[in-house]
Amino acid sequence: MSPKVLIIGAGQSGLYFGHQLLNQGVDVTLITGQTSTEIRNGRTSITQFSMPFTRALEEQAKLDLWQDSAPRMERVNMSLRPNQGPAVQFSGSFAGTEFGKRVGAHAVSVDRRVKMADWLEHFEDNGGRVVIHGITESDLDFFVGRGMYDLVVIAVGAGELGALFDPDPSRFSGAHDRVVTQVMLHDVEWTDPNGADVYSIDGGEVFFIPVLTDEGPATSITMLANPGALLDATGIRGRSAAAVLERMQDLLRQHLPDVYERLSGATVEDLVGGVKNGANSAIQAQFRPGVRNPVGWMAGKPVLGMADVVVTSDPVSGQGWNNSTYCAHVYADAFAAHHGPYDEKFMSAAFERFWVERGQHSAVFSEMVDGFWGGALPPHFGELVGAVMTNQAVADRWIGGFDDPADYARWMFDPAASRAYLAEVGALPPQ
Structure with missing residues (x-):
């Protein structure tokens, strides 16, 4: 039975x-x-x-x-922007792990x-x-x-x-407490139709994600923040769709002006669902x-x-x-x-x-994401950051970790394993 x-x-x-x-x-x-x-x-x-x-x-x-x-995401385009010093920018594909190569890397x-x-x-x-x-x-x-x-x-x-x-x-x-604010919009500007874009500053991230909705392909803009950080969008009056969108636009205008340009002209009419049902595509939540x-x-x-x-x-x-x-x-x-x-x-x-x-x-x-901004990453990460911007194999494997987080332990966290991998792909800096 x-x-x-x-x-x-x-x-x-x-x-x-x-x-x-x-x-x-x-x-x-x-x-x-x-x-x-x-x-x-x-x-x-x-x-x-x-x-x-x-x-x-x-x-x-x-x-x-x-x-x-459903729109395919073959790559993730990363832009990490510290308060001081140059931005860390790279693009990697999901072919960065052996599994990704086997199943079709998107x-x-x-x-x-x-x-x-x-x-x-x-x-x-x-x-x-x-x-x-x-x-x-x-x-x-x-x-x-x-x-x-x-x-x-x-x-x-x-x-x-x-x-x-x-x-x-x-x-x-x-993980740590997060404030998440999000809208789904039509007609957002894209330079990479097969990628997802991630912008990161101290205490917050913004994801641009191609997503399939009941109205066809659209773009999800998701803003994550530590409570009280620069991209914390709490305090929205009324929680209406228009208020959520305006609050996100205001924070991006202040802290990521080039990202703001991608949705500067968006209104509630551009939300998935439009004026009538767009409220269902604009949300805010807190995670613990x-x-x-x-x-x-x-x-x-x-x-x-x-x-x-x-x-x-x-x-x-x-x-x-x-x-x-x-x-x-x-x-x-x-x-x-x-x-x-x-x-x-x-x-x-x-x-x-x-x-x-x-x-x-x-x-x-x-924990690694928070460590990047909190200064808690081990010293050898300086070599990795340099390599990820100049070596495509390193960039692909870094992004491949979104698919297989266990891979990070194989090559990223241990200094000896990290240096051995960078040497293998020709990305080890001269001593």
Whole structure:
């Protein structure tokens, strides 16, 4: 008899996991608070990427539904601008890792409203059971206490269900509090139609990302800031779409005037959704990243937390969907290989594999970004910064780390490994 699984949440991880279980012939029920129509017509969330690694997993799961319509990101163009001294500017491709070379070195970004609505409908079409209902702790206690499911997975980190999972002080996510302000616009100026642009100053970043929306390709402009830093856009009056856009334009005019020129003429009419529904494409949020214990308890029985529930990724590293997908992928593999009860031991082992293979490396990536501005990077990074601007192989491998953060540990952080790699590609400066 097939085991029965209940998934709470219809985001990237919950839907990917649900589809993978359906592919295994498992009886899956998914509970979510919104219909696919409500998702499509609702407010977007922080723009995420499917890097080459994640895109390959989605393709294998038959979930890459936008191959011919989503704009491709083959490169990331970086501009790091310290308060003093010259800017560090380079462009690298996702072919910077061996994996990227194998699967086709491009990333895509699909507006969450489009992606999750399509996946939810696809889940039902493939035989998954969907229940549209907000769920509380008492509801969950009923399902768990009655033993209606062999495994209960919580894939929604907000609200009271997220509080079931205690913080884990033994693991550091590498992340810090962030203020995120974002708009999605049509007709933004691009010089590289197959790239994403990242501008970074002390305490903040601005991402220009080509994204597929329900109105076709558009541009997501995402502004990240440490609280109180130069690009902190909090204090927007009324939180209207026009106010969010104007606040972003004002901060860019002050601190990144050349970047401001790219959207200086934008108005609320240029938002995805236009004057009528553009408010759904202009958002502001605050993140407090961290790591939590993957096992929660209800009615004396364990429930499994997944993805953002247990590891809240720092948006500065662009690892949100990568971590969510890989966590769900690991859990699905563990489920397929397991014989016996889905108990605390099973849950902890599945999460540990995700943490060792992906989670901890994403944490180091986030910490590296903050270290660049906080002066906490090791001395040999001076050689790396020089090499990344003059050697394309180094630039490609640096950007390839967005796809495979574990690669940074192989060549970047250890001085000896770093120098050996720079010598191998002819980028070691003369002594």
